[in-house]
Amino acid sequence: MNELDAYVRAMVSGTLHECVRIERKHGLYGLSPEAVSVGLKAFDEGRNVDDAVDRYLSGEGSDDAG
Template identity: 50%
Template sequence: MSTTTCPHASSGCDYPTGECSGACVSKAAKAKAPSDAERYTRAMIDSDLTTLVRIEQKHNLYGYPPEIVSVGLHAVAEGKNAREAIDAYLAGEQS
């Protein structure tokens, strides 16, 4: 998967080129779009391994168990650092 910016970046899309479907939306509409944490949960339910891997790679969480990836993705959705949230979770700290 390419890590370059989506060719539709001017429309508000920031997905890696390999993940962009070309159906990018405005920044306002994107704000209402599901977070990667929500997309990851849906992909788990649907057994959509391609989407799971793409989301993990996008956030440099590939290879972690799904529970840990979810912790990181929920932190990102709240504007926090994924790695710091994971470290705190593994240390037994409550958020």
């Protein structure tokens, strides 16, 4: 299972400690779930997490989670 799928499963099941673990692992703790999802999608695709999140937060590019 990739990181984004694991995060979504943890969110849906209400397993907050698992969400936080994944967020911290990727340096995404404290961001909105949408921004975390963008970062995790980038990670799963082998792209730079920070760059993807920065582009998303600034409104640039199409780094969405879907």
